[in-house]
Amino acid sequence: MRKGILEFCILHVISRGEVYASDMLEQLTSARIMVVEGTLYPLLTRLKNAGLLDYKWVESSSGPPRKYYVLTDEGRQFLEAMQSTWLDLAASVQMIIKKTEATADTSK
Amino acid sequence: MRKGILEFCILHVISRGEVYASDMLEQLTSARIMVVEGTLYPLLTRLKNAGLLDYKWVESSSGPPRKYYVLTDEGRQFLEAMQSTWLDLAASVQMIIKKTEATADTSK
DNA sequence: ACCAAGTACCTTGCATAGCAAAGTACCTTT
DNA sequence: AAAGGTACTTTGCTATGCAAGGTACTTGGT
Numbered sequence: 001m002r003k004g005i006l007e008f009c010i011l012h013v014i015s016r017g018e019v020y021a022s023d024m025l026e027q028l029t030s031a032r033i034m035v036v037e038g039t040l041y042p043l044l045t046r047l048k049n050a051g052l053l054d055y056k057w058v059e060s061s062s063g064p065p066r067k068y069y070v071l072t073d074e075g076r077q078f079l080e081a082m083q084s085t086w087l088d089l090a091a092s093v094q095m096i097i098k099k100t101e102a103t104a105d106t107s108k
Numbered sequence: 109m110r111k112g113i114l115e116f117c118i119l120h121v122i123s124r125g126e127v128y129a130s131d132m133l134e135q136l137t138s139a140r141i142m143v144v145e146g147t148l149y150p151l152l153t154r155l156k157n158a159g160l161l162d163y164k165w166v167e168s169s170s171g172p173p174r175k176y177y178v179l180t181d182e183g184r185q186f187l188e189a190m191q192s193t194w195l196d197l198a199a200s201v202q203m204i205i206k207k208t209e210a211t212a213d214t215s216k
Numbered sequence: 217a218c219c220a221a222g223t224a225c226c227t228t229g230c231a232t233a234g235c236a237a238a239g240t241a242c243c244t245t246t
Numbered sequence: 247a248a249a250g251g252t253a254c255t256t257t258g259c260t261a262t263g264c265a266a267g268g269t270a271c272t273t274g275g276t
Contacts, residue, residue, distance in 0.1 A: 005201065006233080088140065100124055143263090
């Protein structure tokens with residue numbers, strides 16, 4: 001990993017059910033993860049091209065049509081893989097932090 | 109954050125006491141964080157140029173001299189800032205994961 | 217005294233994530 | 247039909263991470 005935490009979060013949001021870009025931005029913002037359109041749209045296009053996402057156009061009653069995204073089967077598998085990568089990374093960083101604290105203690 | 113988790117980990121390792129590149133690689137590897145020379149050396153140079161690190165040459169009894177790195181005061185401050193950024197990020201991602209689990213439950 | 221092997225540091229070039237900013241298109245309201 | 251809001255897109259820049267190859271110093275074997 002290292003790269004792609006945003007990607008991971010976006011796949012998570014989509015895995016909860018059909019959403020379009022503004023829904024995603026709202027859900028990510030509510031988890032205090034800041035994303036802007038210029039990051040999100042190219043990312044969605046990339047994930048679609050990689051076969052992890054699919055979408056359908058849906059008419060809106062108040063504005064232009066929206067792209068509603070869903071995960072493909074491949075996307076679900078990929079999300080699971082990313083989750084285990086994330087958990088490993090988080091555990092590793094936690095280990096680094098703990099060890100520094102331990103070192104600071106023994107140096108007193 | 110998003111970018112720079114490696115940077116964070118390396119600053120942590122250096123904060124524990126003077127180390128040279130191979131020490132860092134060893135400590136990072138023992139936390140299951142894989143880094144290679146081609147990543148580490150340019151990063152150290154960058155952090156040095158940014159004023160976060162300083163180093164001194166030390167003769168080795170078994171090979172060429174080594175660069176032992178230490179954090180500058182600015183480096184310590186920066187490390188603290190990164191740590192709080194990391195903790196925020198980890199909490200946010202955890203929130204995303206929990207919410208997906210909650211959504212999966214209620215959809216049964 | 218010399219050459220091979222080991223250790224340590226450095227450089228180049230590439231792929232790609234994230235982002236700012238500007239752009240296109242559609243729909244509703246007045 | 248003009249204005250404003252919503253939604254999706256594109257372009258160009260910066261910087262991280264990495265593979266691969268390179269330089270230089272030291273030790274050890276013969």
